[in-house]
Every structure is written in structure tokens, then in C-alpha cells.
Amino acid sequence: MSEDILRVSDLSTRFFTNEGQVNAVESVDMTIERGEVFGIVGESGSGKSVTALSIMDLVESPGEITDGSIEYRNEDLADAIRDDHPHAVDGEFVDLLSVPETVHSGLRGTSFSMIFQDPESSLNPSLTVGEQIAEAVEVQRRASSRPRSGRARTQGVQYSLGSYIASTILPSKKFVTEESKTRAIELLELVGIPDPVKRADEYPHQYSGGMLQRAMIAQALAGEPDVLVADEPTTALDVTIQAQILDILADLQERTGMTIILITHNLGVIARMCDRVGVMYAGEIVERGTLEDVFVDHVHPYTEGLLGSVPDLEDVGGRLEPIEGNVPSLLAHEMGDGCYFADRCPRAMEECLHKPPDIEGEGSDEHVAKCYLAEHPYDESQALPEGYFEDRTMGEVTADETSSDETTEEMRGDD
Amino acid sequence: MTESDRGDTATSETLLEVRNLTKYFYERDSITDRLLGQNPVAIKAVDGLDFDIGRGETLGLVGESGCGKSTAGETLLRLQEPTEGVVRFDGENIYDLGSGELTKFRRNAQIVFQDPFSSLDPRMTIGETVRQPLDVHNWPRSDGNVGVERSDKQLRTARVKELLNRVGLSGDQFDRYPHEFSGGQRQRVGIARALALDPEFVVLDEPTSALDVSVQAQILNLLNELQDEFGLTYLLISHDLSVIRHICDRVAVMYLGEIVEIAPSEEIFTNPRHPYTEALLESVPRVNIDEKDRDIETLTGDVPSPRNPPSGCRFRTRCPKIIPPADVDLSQEEYRAVVTVLDRIRGRELDVEGAREFAAEESDGDVDDATVVDSILTRMLDVDLSAQPPHRERVREAVTAAVEGDWDRAEETLSTYRSLCEKVTPELQPGHTHPAACHLLDQPDDVERAIRDAEATAPDPAND
Numbered sequence: 001m002s003e004d005i006l007r008v009s010d011l012s013t014r015f016f017t018n019e020g021q022v023n024a025v026e027s028v029d030m031t032i033e034r035g036e037v038f039g040i041v042g043e044s045g046s047g048k049s050v051t052a053l054s055i056m057d058l059v060e061s062p063g064e065i066t067d068g069s070i071e072y073r074n075e076d077l078a079d080a081i082r083d084d085h086p087h088a089v090d091g092e093f094v095d096l097l098s099v100p101e102t103v104h105s106g107l108r109g110t111s112f113s114m115i116f117q118d119p120e121s122s123l124n125p126s127l128t129v130g131e132q133i134a135e136a137v138e139v140q141r142r143a144s145s146r147p148r149s150g151r152a153r154t155q156g157v158q159y160s161l162g163s164y165i166a167s168t169i170l171p172s173k174k175f176v177t178e179e180s181k182t183r184a185i186e187l188l189e190l191v192g193i194p195d196p197v198k199r200a201d202e203y204p205h206q207y208s209g210g211m212l213q214r215a216m217i218a219q220a221l222a223g224e225p226d227v228l229v230a231d232e233p234t235t236a237l238d239v240t241i242q243a244q245i246l247d248i249l250a251d252l253q254e255r256t257g258m259t260i261i262l263i264t265h266n267l268g269v270i271a272r273m274c275d276r277v278g279v280m281y282a283g284e285i286v287e288r289g290t291l292e293d294v295f296v297d298h299v300h301p302y303t304e305g306l307l308g309s310v311p312d313l314e315d316v317g318g319r320l321e322p323i324e325g326n327v328p329s330l331l332a333h334e335m336g337d338g339c340y341f342a343d344r345c346p347r348a349m350e351e352c353l354h355k356p357p358d359i360e361g362e363g364s365d366e367h368v369a370k371c372y373l374a375e376h377p378y379d380e381s382q383a384l385p386e387g388y389f390e391d392r393t394m395g396e397v398t399a400d401e402t403s404s405d406e407t408t409e410e411m412r413g414d415d
Numbered sequence: 416m417t418e419s420d421r422g423d424t425a426t427s428e429t430l431l432e433v434r435n436l437t438k439y440f441y442e443r444d445s446i447t448d449r450l451l452g453q454n455p456v457a458i459k460a461v462d463g464l465d466f467d468i469g470r471g472e473t474l475g476l477v478g479e480s481g482c483g484k485s486t487a488g489e490t491l492l493r494l495q496e497p498t499e500g501v502v503r504f505d506g507e508n509i510y511d512l513g514s515g516e517l518t519k520f521r522r523n524a525q526i527v528f529q530d531p532f533s534s535l536d537p538r539m540t541i542g543e544t545v546r547q548p549l550d551v552h553n554w555p556r557s558d559g560n561v562g563v564e565r566s567d568k569q570l571r572t573a574r575v576k577e578l579l580n581r582v583g584l585s586g587d588q589f590d591r592y593p594h595e596f597s598g599g600q601r602q603r604v605g606i607a608r609a610l611a612l613d614p615e616f617v618v619l620d621e622p623t624s625a626l627d628v629s630v631q632a633q634i635l636n637l638l639n640e641l642q643d644e645f646g647l648t649y650l651l652i653s654h655d656l657s658v659i660r661h662i663c664d665r666v667a668v669m670y671l672g673e674i675v676e677i678a679p680s681e682e683i684f685t686n687p688r689h690p691y692t693e694a695l696l697e698s699v700p701r702v703n704i705d706e707k708d709r710d711i712e713t714l715t716g717d718v719p720s721p722r723n724p725p726s727g728c729r730f731r732t733r734c735p736k737i738i739p740p741a742d743v744d745l746s747q748e749e750y751r752a753v754v755t756v757l758d759r760i761r762g763r764e765l766d767v768e769g770a771r772e773f774a775a776e777e778s779d780g781d782v783d784d785a786t787v788v789d790s791i792l793t794r795m796l797d798v799d800l801s802a803q804p805p806h807r808e809r810v811r812e813a814v815t816a817a818v819e820g821d822w823d824r825a826e827e828t829l830s831t832y833r834s835l836c837e838k839v840t841p842e843l844q845p846g847h848t849h850p851a852a853c854h855l856l857d858q859p860d861d862v863e864r865a866i867r868d869a870e871a872t873a874p875d876p877a878n879d
């Protein structure tokens with residue numbers, strides 16, 4: 001097993017909305033190894049995108065990271081920060097939630113990069129693609145041109161943030177040198193854009209969807225990030241183009257050794273790309289482990305439901321086994337103390353009214369599920385009476401879903 | 416082709432016959448454009464579709480974005496007027512219907528759209544939304560029924576509540592507004608509305624694409640039940656092959672406005688005949704732990720623009736099986752590389768200036784043509800042709816001509832590499848149960864004749 005690059009513990013992100021507090025991400029734990037592709041799978045409103053934004057420090061008001069730590073292994077950064085923020089440093093790890101905001105966000109582009117479902121969100125329509133990638137290259141150059149020691153590094157990071165803002169807010173070609181432009185063209189070529197020289201001078205609207213996605217990847221790679229967070233990177237694309245983009249990501253990962261956190265609702269994409277995977281539901285990682293743990297040895301009924309909902313390309317017919325009901329509201333005052341899946345779970349038992357902890361499951365030693373079924377088989381004598389939850393929610397069903405829909409839309413933005 | 420042999424195995428009675436359905440959109444078609452003498456540019460969204468749908472059957476129309484599948488769906492419901500072609504519903508050409516008959520057709524043929532968010536009017540309660548078609552068609556009077564004890568309004572309300580219950584909502588939700596509903600619930604409303612007038616035929620245009628998988632599964636199950644219960648005939652338009660396979664009896668695969676293959680579902684999925692269908696199926700990532708080890712040959716490039724579709728087989732610019740001329744002894748990969756150069760030269764798209772700039776940048780000074788040619792070749796040819804010296808020389812010659820600005824000569828130099836797939840348009844085999852439009856398969860007589868003609872006039876590369 002290779003070394004950990006990111007340790008996320010007890011991460012909680014909340015949104016403070018008019019309807020109340022929304023627990024978008026709830027005590028998430030995960031460890032990401034250097035050079036792996038870690039998958040986070042879930043449906044809309046599961047908190048997967050907010051988890052990504054939290055890692056990137058891109059959560060916007062009314063959202064806030066309220067708890068937990070995100071420890072990032074980076075020796076240089078640890079050395080640079082140790083004097084001023086000793087509590088944030090643990091060996092080679094730096095807790096990004098304990099350092100000043102500017103340091104965390106300053107790592108964006110250079111240590112962490114993100115690509116989105118919708119390339120328009122990271123490409124400016126009024127600048128050529130080449131200019132924008134060249135700017136990202138410049139940001140990286142400035143960040144790393146500072147001496148890699150002591151405080152200077154921190155300042156470098158801060159400086160890079162300044163130029164990052166300047167370059168996005170004040171689009172100006174003066175940041176772009178011939179050298180960075182050449183690098184931009186190389187990057188475009190690397191992601192498989194034909195005629196990169198000509199294409200570099202074109203504007204985003206002149207690109208097809210697949211080409212834009214490539215351009216965004218090129219932009220994200222400009223800073224030579226350690227970790228690439230890819231949020232639904234192929235969801236808007238056709239399958240043949242999706243296959244190309246996944247190929248490129250896998251290939252780049254292999255060549256550069258970067259770590260990828262891949263967020264998607266598509267279990268096939270997870271299967272194709274990931275070594276390990278976490279399944280999110282209602283803000284929690286309800287099951288995680290190796291691909292095999294989750295796909296074959298899964299214990300959580302939600303994981304099972306998700307797998308049962310996907311029509312199988314290689315086998316026709318039969319009824320799908322959907323998960324009945326709807327995603328809960330995530331409003332703190334409605335979430336209750338039990339398992340969040342209990343109201344939809346076909347095997348809910350008395351004990352499920354108390355929140356299950358992470359319990360080890362069969363398979364690899366990393367396999368855990370927030371479900372009592374990992375501990376013992378379903379005990380019918382303990383089953384909750386039929387309609388147990390309906391009695392509590394009936395009549396309010398639509399109202400509940402309403403708030404769930406609106407608040408989730410508000411908070412996810414790009415989910 | 417005669418009308419009976421369209422390659423459908425539906426033994427049941429035909430409900431819908433589509434013949435040569437064609438829909439072009441025109442760009443540069445304003446008065447100013449005409450005054451300036453600009454010719455309008457046709458976007459060939461749908462280009463000559465032929466298929467039948469049997470009563471009670473589900474036909475799937477699958478393809479990637481821009482292939483024309485949604486335009487086809489809308490045109491065959493006459494929500495758009497066709498450029499050409501005939502659609503017979505129950506034997507009558509729907510484009511010839513007078514207004515009374517058209518109203519009747521509209522009752523009988525409904526559509527469910529992809530986006531349950533934008534297809535519902537936010538200011539109407541869901542009850543009103545579902546009732547609207549009943550109001551518009553003056554139901555139940557239009558059925559010759561008049562309520563004896565209850566007013567039309569009461570009858571309609573009762574009908575709406577029944578429909579809401581049937582699609583898994585509750586009649587009590589009549590007065591709620593769309594924003595109070597989740598995506599899956601809104602799609603149920605859309606389905607209830609489509610079923611309000613008891614239609615025979617429903618076009619489902621990406622009905623679950625905006626939904627999460629667990630909700631999608633609920634809706635797919637519902638659609639299946641409703642079909643059985645009401646004897647509905649479906650045309651399911653989708654880009655999602657798994658959904659198509661799950662629901663459809665037969666499937667038509669579209670690429671750039673044309674059907675390239677049509678067959679019973681089982682056949683398409685277990686024994687695809689067209690290289691595009693194969694590639695499409697291969698591209699779908701499987702939910703399986705061995706997925707990582709499955710080798711897939713990804714298609715190169717993007718879908719070309721329907722403004723200017725490739726000549727011959729429209730898939731040829733991406734086809735992994737494009738047929739080289741008999742005397743060209745290159746591997747598929749090598750041949751694809753050469754053909755790509757040829758296509759780029761033909762489109763005058765080879766970026767000579769870019770290559771010159773880049774080469775200058777790299778070597779810090781002016782560069783001669785030969786260097787530019789090298790730069791283009793190393794960048795463009797992702798396949799090494801060095802094992803194929805004569806071919807490599809030929810390609811170099813062509814690129815050199817292009818760099819010198821003589822595009823015609825460049826094109827001429829590579830003309831012997833032109834594929835049959837670009838010269839002759841393949842067609843679906845009439846009468847076949849599983850037709851596919853590809854030259855690798857037996858082709859109808861007129862196509863075979865065209866192939867012979869093309870080969871007879873082709874310059875012989877051996878004497879070149």
C-alpha cells in the first residue's frame with residue numbers, strides 16, 4: 001500500500017438557510033492514498049459535491065465547514081507552517097482547516113485542482129482557451145519560483161492566490177509569457193486536442209463539449225497538482241466521448257502519478273476508474289472499501305439498492321429493484337437520531353433508531369459500513385412495524401420533499 | 416424498397432409507419448442573407464428515416480447528442496413540420512390531416528419530455544396541469560359523454576385524481592405546485608398528463624435522463640406497468656443504452672440524422688452489426704469489478720457537424736473498421752492515420768501556420784518548410800509509419816504540398832487512399848430482420864452497382 005496523501009476526518013459542512021440548518025456533509029472520514037483514484041458515488045443531495053468543494057475550500061456562504069480536519073501530506077508546506085501554526089502540523093501532514101484561509105485556498109491550482117461537470121464554470125468565455133491555460137501555468141510558475149523554504153513558501157502560496165484572483169478578475173494578457181503559452185499548447189496536446197496551436201487561439205464557444213472538457217483538464221493540470229478533484233467530469237458527455245475522457249484521465253494519472261478523487265453518480269464510471277470507493281447518502285459515507293468490498297461484499301442496503309437500480313446492459317428484462325421513497329431533507333431538525341436510511345430501508349430494525357457507527361464488514365480490512373447488518377444478519381423479530389415512518393411523515397411527505405429539494409439545490413450549485 | 420420489407424419483425428399490426436422522414440433546419444436564411452446572395456445552409460438533423468412501430472410495441476431510438484433523435488420524435492408527432500416524408504398513424508398520413516383529424520391525432524399521440532422541471536408550468540397546480548388536456552379537448556363531451564349527475568368539471572377533477580393515483584402520486588396533491596415536488600414526482604405528473612386523454616401512442620423523450628438512478632428505476636417500472644395496463648405503444652428516445660435495453664422490444668440506432676441499424680433489442684445488444692453500434696456498446700462502462708480490465712477501443716474524434724456531414728458513410732471519420740482500397744496494405748491503425756491526414760487536407764484544416772509558429776518557438780528562430788512538415792507529421796500522425804516507407808513518403812509529399820500552399824496537389828497525392836466508405840453511401844438492407852448500413856455487410860443491389868462503378872473509375876494506384 002502506498003502512503004496516504006489526504007486524511008479527512010470527521011468533516012462536517014453545514015448550510016445555514018432560511019428553512020434551517022442543512023447538514024450537507026456529516027462527519028465524513030476517508031483516507032486517500034497517493035496515486036490512487038478514489039471514487040465517491042452518490043445521488044443528488046448526497047453531499048458528494050459539497051465534500052469535494054470542502055476539500056477545495058470552495059464552499060460558499062451560507063455554507064461553512066463546521067468541523068473536522070483535512071490533513072494533506074506535503075513536507076514543504078509542513079516545514080513552512082510549523083513555526084506559526086504548530087497545532088496545524090502533524091509530521092508531514094498539515095491540517096488545512098487549521099491554517100489561515102489564504103493558505104488553504106492558495107493551494108488551489110497548485111496542490112489541488114478541480115474539474116467540473118460543466119466546463120463553462122471554469123473557463124471564461126471572453127478569453128481564448130490558450131490564454132486561460134497559460135495563466136494557470138503562470139500561477140504555478142510564480143508559486144514555485146519562490147524559494148522552497150521557510151516562510152517564503154507560505155508567502156509564495158499567498159502570492160499565487162493574489163495572482164490567481166488578479167488573473168481571473170482582471171483578465172490581462174500581460175501575465176502571459178511566450179513560455180507559458182508554449183506550455184499551454186503542450187498541455188492541450190497532452191489532453192488530445194488536435195491542432196493545439198490553432199485551438200489555443202480559439203474561444204470556449206468554438207469548442208465542442210468533449211473538447212471543452214479536455215481544455216478544462218489541461219487547465220487543471222497546468223499547476224501540476226498533487227490531487228485532482230473531478231466532480232462528475234463526464235456526466236454531460238456522450239458515451240463515446242466519456243470513454244475518451246476517462247481514458248485520458250487514467251492515462252494522465254498513470255503518467256504523472258497524481259491522485260484523483262472522482263465524484264460521480266455513475267457506478268460504471270466508478271468501476272472503470274477507481275481502486276477504492278465511498279458511497280454517500282444523506283451527507284454520510286455509508287459504506288466504503290475497495291471496489292470489490294462495495295460491489296460484491298456490500299452490506300449496506302442503500303449500496304444494494306443503488307446497484308439494484310441500474311439497468312444492466314448485459315442482461316435484459318426483469319423489474320428493476322428501485323429504492324422506494326425519497327432522499328431525506330438533510331435539515332438538521334428533521335434528521336433524527338437513527339440511521340438516516342431507516343425510513344427507506346427494507347430491513348430496518350429496532351436498533352436502527354440509534355445511529356449505527358462504522359462497522360467493519362467482510363472483504364478487505366478497509367471495508368466499513370454504517371449499518372448494523374455488518375455486525376449480525378437481519379433479525380426479523382426486531383423489524384420495525386410496517387408503516388413506522390409513514391405515521392410520522394404522512395401528510396407532510398411533499399412538504400418535506402419540498403424543502404429537501406430546494407435546500408439541496410441551493411447548496412449543491414453544481415451537483 | 417417496398418413498404419413491407421423494412422426489416423421489422425413486429426408481427427403485430429403496425430400503428431405507425433415512418434417513410435423517408437426528413438427534417439432540415441436552415442441557417443443564413445434571412446432576407447438579408449438572400450439579398451447578399453448567401454445560400455442557406457441546411458442542417459440535416461433528420462435525413463430519411465424509415466421504420467414501423469407495431470401496436471403495443473416499444474421502439475427505442477438511441478444515439479448521441481445531435482444525432483437527430485429528438486427532432487425525429489417531435490417531427491413524427493407533427494410538433495414540427497417535416498422537410499420531406501410521410502408518417503402514417505393508423506394508416507393516415509398525419510401531415511395531410513385537416514384540423515379536426517389533427518385534433519384527434521393529438522389526443523392519440525402524446526409526449527413525455529426529459530425535463531420535468533421546465534415542462535411543467537410553475538404557476539399551475541399539478542391538478543390543473545394534468546387537467547389541461549382534458550379542458551383543451553373538451554373531455555368528456557368529445558367522447559360523446561355528458562355527465563348526468565356530475566358537471567364536466569367534477570368529472571375532470573375525478574379523472575385527474577384517478578390519474579394521479581395511478582402514477583403513484585395522491586389525488587390529495589391536486590392543489591400543489593410543481594416546485595413542491597421532487598424530480599421523480601414531477602416526471603410522474605408529466606406522465607399523468609400525457610395519459611389524460613387515453614392515448615394509444617406516447618413518445619418518451621429521455622424520460623429519465625434528469626433523474627437519479629434510484630428514481631429512474633421507479634419511473635421505468637411505472638412506464639412498463641402503464642404500457643401493459645393501457646396497451647400503450649412507445650417510442651423511447653434515449654442516449655442511455657442500458658435504459659433502452661431494459662425497456663425496448665426493438666431498437667434503431669441513429670448517427671448524424673440517419674438510422675444505421677435497426678433490429679430486435681436482443682439482436683442489437685448481443686449481435687451488433689454496425690461498427691458504430693459496436694463502439695457505442697463498448698463505450699458504456701459496466702457496473703462490474705472487472706470493468707477496469709476490459710479493453711475498449713475508444714472512438715477517435717468528435718461527431719462531425721450535421722451542417723456538413725461526411726460523404727458516403729457518415730461514420731467513416733471515426734469508424735475503427737473503415738475499409739482501405741484493396742491495394743493499400745496498411746493496418747487499420749495506419750490507414751486511419753493516413754485517412755485523417757487526407758480528411759484534414761481536404762477540409763483545408765491542416766494547421767500549417769500553427770505548426771510553423773510552434774516549430775519557430777521551439778527552435779528559437781525561423782524555420783524552413785521541411786521542418787514544418789516534420790513538425791506536422793510528428794504531431795499529427797500518432798501512428799509511426801516508418802515501417803511503411805512508401806506510404807510514409809506519400810504522406811510526406813502531400814503534407815509538403817500543403818505547407819507550400821498547393822492544397823489541390825496535396826489532396827491529389829493522397830487520392831488513392833480514398834475509401835469505398837466515403838465514395839458510396841451504404842444502406843439498410845431491405846427485407847432483412849436486422850439491417851445495418853455498412854459496406855462490410857451485404858449491400859442492396861443499387862449500392863453494389865454504385866460500388867462497382869466507383870471501383871471502375873478509381874485510378875489504379877499501381878500505375879501511379
Ligand code: SF4
Binds near residue numbers: 302
Ligand atoms: S442500520 Fe438499519 S436501517 Fe440503517 S441501513 Fe442498516 S439495517 Fe437499514
Ligand code: SF4
Binds near residue numbers: 689854
Ligand atoms: S461503411 Fe465503412 S466507414 Fe461506414 S461503418 Fe461500414 S466500415 Fe465503417
